[in-house]
Amino acid sequence: MFSRTSRLLSSHASKAAKFHTSAPISHGIKRVGVIGSGQMGLGIAMVAANVARLPVVIMDVNKEQIDKGIKFMDKLLEKDVGKSKITSEHAQGTKDLVSTTQTLKDLRDVDIVIEAASENLAIKTALFADLDKECKPDAILATNTSSISITKIAAATSRAHQVIGMHFMNPVPVMKLVEIIPGLATTDNIVQTTKELATSMGKTTTVVQDVPGFVANRLLMPYINEAVLLLENSWASAEDIDTTMKLGMNMPMGPLTLADFIGLDTCLAIMKVIHENTGDTKYRPSVLLQKYVDAGWLGKKSGRGFYSYK
């Protein structure tokens, strides 16, 4: 493991800053593993360390992405120190709680893994089959999938009763909600532990059924897709579509800006899962959305989507 060091964990934990200390909660989780250091994985690792004050190991296959993610987290922490939201000691404590690795073997002693790799069934089932072998038998295996069946992911393991959906919202440090999604076999005590962990991260939870898109994306993605269909048909410009929803409906950002922010590859993957798994043509992804993804125009993260971010 190439490490960001997890030294002095207990002393940093006890120095939790006034603004970000959560009440002690008896979830029993002592160490967290996060897979993926993209925008979601990084955010989840950050709240686990910065708010719940738990040691976190981030695993990603892409070293460049890990370095980029850690740099971004440091920037966010510095910003919070600048705004007096946390002390510099607290920020340093958070940094010391986070370590990184490129191998799953370094997750062998964590109590929960929260997987936030790309929204792709093959990637997730392969990861869960490997996690099942590498992690200790009582470890909870959670996924941050936006839409893929928890039951299907759980079936790749021999511990389906300990597999659960833990769906954070973007950006994780800001958004309050975590959707908790039990799979068909998930036991009540795993649901309870996961809810308590989310609460210790400063989040509010809902528990929803394992249906395509769950609740958040079953509502959000058809809305975004409809905005892309308007654009695809040249019925309005991107700016006018977004302005309509911002000024007309008081949305904090327009649907196309939001899609760029989420990642157009992620939006497309979610629409495909909802479409394929319901068989309902009303969820057919827009051709234009597919074209943008084919072109590598993935939104903010690639520098170009419906808008330019150069």
Ligand SMILES: NC(=O)c1ccc[n+]([C@@H]2O[C@H](COP(=O)([O-])OP(=O)(O)OC[C@H]3O[C@@H](n4cnc5c(N)ncnc54)[C@H](O)[C@@H]3O)[C@@H](O)[C@H]2O)c1
């Ligand atoms: N973007 C959002 O707004 C949002 C919101 C909620 C949930 N999610 C879900 O969170 C997950 C991650 O989304 P994201 O937006 O952070 O994606 P992202 O593209 O920003 O990051 C994905 C990361 O996963 C890594 N990865 C890919 N395969 C891997 C593997 N086999 N092992 C380890 N790491 C691997 C990639 O290197 C990359 O760093 C997806 O399942 C997505 O649906 C996304």
